[in-house]
Amino acid sequence: MSIEKEINSIREKFSEDLGRVVTSKDLEELKVRYLGKKGSVSALMISLKDAEDAQKPILGKSINLLKNEIALAIHELMEKINSAELDQKLQKEKIDVTLPGKRRRLGRLHPVSQMLYKVVDVLIDMGFSVQLGPDVDSDFYNFEALNFPKDHPARDMQDTFYITHDLLLRTQTSNVQVRVMEKNPLPIRMVAPGRCFRNETVSARSHIFFHQIEGIYIDKNVTFADLLATLDELWRRLFEKEIKTRYRPSYFPFVEPGIEADILCTQCHGGGCRLCKFSGWLEVIGAGMIHPEVLKAGGIDPEQYQGYAFGLGIERLTLLRYGISDIRRFTENDNRFLAQF
Numbered sequence: 001m002s003i004e005k006e007i008n009s010i011r012e013k014f015s016e017d018l019g020r021v022v023t024s025k026d027l028e029e030l031k032v033r034y035l036g037k038k039g040s041v042s043a044l045m046i047s048l049k050d051a052e053d054a055q056k057p058i059l060g061k062s063i064n065l066l067k068n069e070i071a072l073a074i075h076e077l078m079e080k081i082n083s084a085e086l087d088q089k090l091q092k093e094k095i096d097v098t099l100p101g102k103r104r105r106l107g108r109l110h111p112v113s114q115m116l117y118k119v120v121d122v123l124i125d126m127g128f129s130v131q132l133g134p135d136v137d138s139d140f141y142n143f144e145a146l147n148f149p150k151d152h153p154a155r156d157m158q159d160t161f162y163i164t165h166d167l168l169l170r171t172q173t174s175n176v177q178v179r180v181m182e183k184n185p186l187p188i189r190m191v192a193p194g195r196c197f198r199n200e201t202v203s204a205r206s207h208i209f210f211h212q213i214e215g216i217y218i219d220k221n222v223t224f225a226d227l228l229a230t231l232d233e234l235w236r237r238l239f240e241k242e243i244k245t246r247y248r249p250s251y252f253p254f255v256e257p258g259i260e261a262d263i264l265c266t267q268c269h270g271g272g273c274r275l276c277k278f279s280g281w282l283e284v285i286g287a288g289m290i291h292p293e294v295l296k297a298g299g300i301d302p303e304q305y306q307g308y309a310f311g312l313g314i315e316r317l318t319l320l321r322y323g324i325s326d327i328r329r330f331t332e333n334d335n336r337f338l339a340q341f
């Protein structure tokens, strides 16, 4: 076939092929087939070398014309296809902003944590700093240094989970007292929140696992009146209303004198119910003046320094605050209960 005929046949073939193109991929392939290095237009250019010299410029021009026609046609169709494909894609990805959204449930703090943070916040405002002690501790810090000699009957007040002969789950946050005395310069004014564990029968008002906040203030001339004033201020800030409290003398080996504070039961308002063991009152705190032996164990001279300590039960406070009648609710993980706080 002469080159001229070939040019025409390629032109015809191309317009047929172009008519069959659907996608941009088809078009890319078409482009390679005609304009690529091994494409039919390039082949034409190569075959030019066999033409007569006089014909070469004329044929060359025709081939270039064909090449430009093809390139233009491909370019135009490419623009059309691209914009159609983009439209399609946008259509598919369209978001209906009027559709209702998915409701996500937010988590929240456990009521006991809420109360714990609240008490700690109030105490920080009152000038206490925060330190933490270990949940697993030695007999020394949990008992011995706190003036519970071995075989002392007061140890029976706190049924203990022992891990080894000397290691135990702390029964009280008071285990931080001597640690803090050992580590810090005087005066000391700090609180220590945390978990405590006792091998007790679980009931509406006690659990084997609970939280306390320990508070300690040691300085020159700290008196029992400071302790009472601090506790009164704490209740005032915590409940934001007048609540009835009473202080009773009590015994803890690591304080002298020792007291316990009760809050009028918010469940029965003193009338007596299961929560307050029908006494009308709920004990929420143990406190007292730090025993000289405990100060000595912490390396402090009791002739020069005095201090008070208190230990607040957080679960009890939470029961009172929300009028909950059973401490076991806190550990049942029932969302219907927890979601109310």
Ligand code: PHE
Pocket: 171, 172, 173, 174, 252, 255, 258, 285, 286, 287, 288, 309, 310, 311, 312
């Ligand atoms: N640790 C005591 C208890 O758990 C409470 C307490 C703390 C009493 C500090 C006096 C001083 O019962």
